[in-house]
Amino acid sequence: MTETMDQIYSSWANRLRNNQGIRSLMEDLGKVTGHPDEILLGGGNPAKIPEAEALFQETFSRVAKHPTLRSLLGDYQAPTGNDSFREIAAEFLSLHLDANLKKENIAFFNGSQNAYSFLLNLHSGPMANGSFKKILLPVVPEYIGYADQTITEDVFIAYPPKVVVTGKHRFRYELNENTFDLKEVGVLALSRPTNPTGNVLPLSDLEWMEEQTIPKRIPILIDLAYGNPFPNLIGNGKPIFYREGRTLSLSFSKIGLPGVRFGIVVSNEDTIETLSSFAAVNNLAVGNLGLFMMEHLFENEILPNLSNNILRPFYEKKRDLALALFTTAFEKLGVDYEIHDPMGGFFLWIRFPSLSVSNHELYHLCKDKSLFIVSGHYFFPGLNSDFSHTKECIRLTYCRKEEELARGAEILAEIVASHQANSK
Known part of the structure; x- marks a missing residue:
């Protein structure tokens, strides 16, 4: 029977192995099964927008027919x-x-x-x-x-x-x-x-x-x-x-x-x-x-033209929809929450000041329910001061379909409501 040799790696390699937020995020994206119960609010994939997809298809076809394809x-x-x-x-x-x-x-x-x-x-x-x-x-x-x-x-x-x-x-x-x-x-x-x-x-x-x-x-x-x-x-x-x-x-x-x-x-x-x-x-x-x-x-x-006339209106509409869905779900169950003003991009950054578990623990609780989010503790490199937001915030994408956002809002609200400091 062949014994496995223990490898000795560089300190840089060990640091990468012991991490890390970006790897966790991308592995979550890569391991999804496509099951209808999965709610993928963690990753950074852009939305599938028909007008944009058609433009990319036309561009790709044009490139494929280019005389310099070789x-x-x-x-x-x-x-x-x-x-x-x-x-x-x-x-x-x-x-x-x-x-x-x-x-x-x-x-x-x-x-x-x-x-x-x-x-x-x-x-x-x-x-x-x-x-x-x-x-x-x-x-x-x-x-x-x-x-x-x-x-x-x-x-x-x-x-x-x-x-x-x-x-x-x-x-x-x-x-x-x-x-x-x-x-x-x-x-x-x-x-x-x-x-x-x-x-x-x-x-x-x-x-x-x-x-x-x-x-x-x-x-x-x-x-x-x-x-x-x-x-x-x-x-x-x-x-x-x-x-x-x-x-x-x-x-x-x-x-x-x-x-x-x-x-x-x-x-x-x-x-x-x-x-x-x-x-x-x-x-x-x-x-x-x-x-x-x-x-x-x-x-x-x-x-x-794509950016200003298709992408911006689409994501602004998605942002407003997500804000409405999550606000309704949180208010219904008495969740203590704060949302950073979403001025651009396509994420919501949400703080739960009364959360009785860490945001990393919340991530796992959500994952157990097939809801994928990103724990906010990864987003503070170099911060050595005590700052409560490092343990109280999560990131969500609003690029997903309305029904997926709605189900995600309900599940997240239920989990947070049952893990607040004042929950019974």
């Missing part, structure tokens, strides 16, 4: 994309990001998650001058997928945000300028709209932070996966444009193409050149399908 299937791109595609993106994005971009400002990756793994490691950990730099998350909670991307441990810094009551059962997180500290910081990272809360950081906050970061030559990474120019789910917020000192990350996932794995980075020439080295070592090359689809979707403002 290049699509049989040729490598450069690590961050060949110059012809980079020029197409630079021309398109110059119009939509209010900047005079060149191909040297553009890099393509196999998803923006892939791009961020390079960007975060580029600006943190042991530096070439002997210093050690960290990543500041200006407002937490923040995206679940950042926390475990750095090779170096303990590089995230975060402080409790301002919590502002905005109405009955409503609140909002805001930048706390009093705790903003750039000591040891090599880069700032934020998403807009914020995943998980749907918060759309005011441009005035971004500009205030840049008054502090630019003199210190500290860059700001801005994840626009749900933001402008596509899918442009920013509610009443003003769009972010490209400026020196900002690195913007865009994605095709939330327009409805997560399986294509295509992301775009817009930054200064030196950063893009360095990212090309990262990409060559780790990926060899960016995949071709996203590039060929991008070429079509950028023509004649197809993608902006």
Whole structure:
């Protein structure tokens, strides 16, 4: 009988194995069986929108009939994309990001998650001058997928945000300028709209932070996966444009193409050149399908029209429906709850102040009932302060069908009502 040899892995590998929120989230997505009792409110899959699906089908068919199909299937791109595609993106994005971009400002990756793994490691950990730099998350909670991307441990810094009551059962997180500290910081990272809360950081906050970061030559990474120019789910917020000192990350996932794995980075020439080295070592090359689809979707403002006339109205309607369904279910059973103002994206961030179990335990209680949610404790990397929201909040997607949202609201309300501090 052959004995299994115990493996000794690197500390980085062990840290990944011992985690982690993003793995749990994606495994939940991958393990669903399709049983009608399953209620999938945890993942980040975009909704299936018939008008968008038809457009993608037409785009895919056009790509398949392209005279250069052999290049699509049989040729490598450069690590961050060949110059012809980079020029197409630079021309398109110059119009939509209010900047005079060149191909040297553009890099393509196999998803923006892939791009961020390079960007975060580029600006943190042991530096070439002997210093050690960290990543500041200006407002937490923040995206679940950042926390475990750095090779170096303990590089995230975060402080409790301002919590502002905005109405009955409503609140909002805001930048706390009093705790903003750039000591040891090599880069700032934020998403807009914020995943998980749907918060759309005011441009005035971004500009205030840049008054502090630019003199210190500290860059700001801005994840626009749900933001402008596509899918442009920013509610009443003003769009972010490209400026020196900002690195913007865009994605095709939330327009409805997560399986294509295509992301775009817009930054200064030196950063893009360095990212090309990262990409060559780790990926060899960016995949071709996203590039060929991008070429079509950028023509004649197809993608902006999809974003503004189909995606935004659809998700805003879904948001309002979800708010109504969950509010009704919570009120009916006397649930103590608060919802972060959903200003953009497609998630609800819900706090249960009287919950007698942790949000992670709530996740498992819901999963036992075939209701999939995401525990909020994963969304606070670098926060070492005692902040009650880390144990009281969950994230839900409202991309699902009405009947699934309604059943999920009822089950969640029943579980929370029976696990409140004042429940009998």
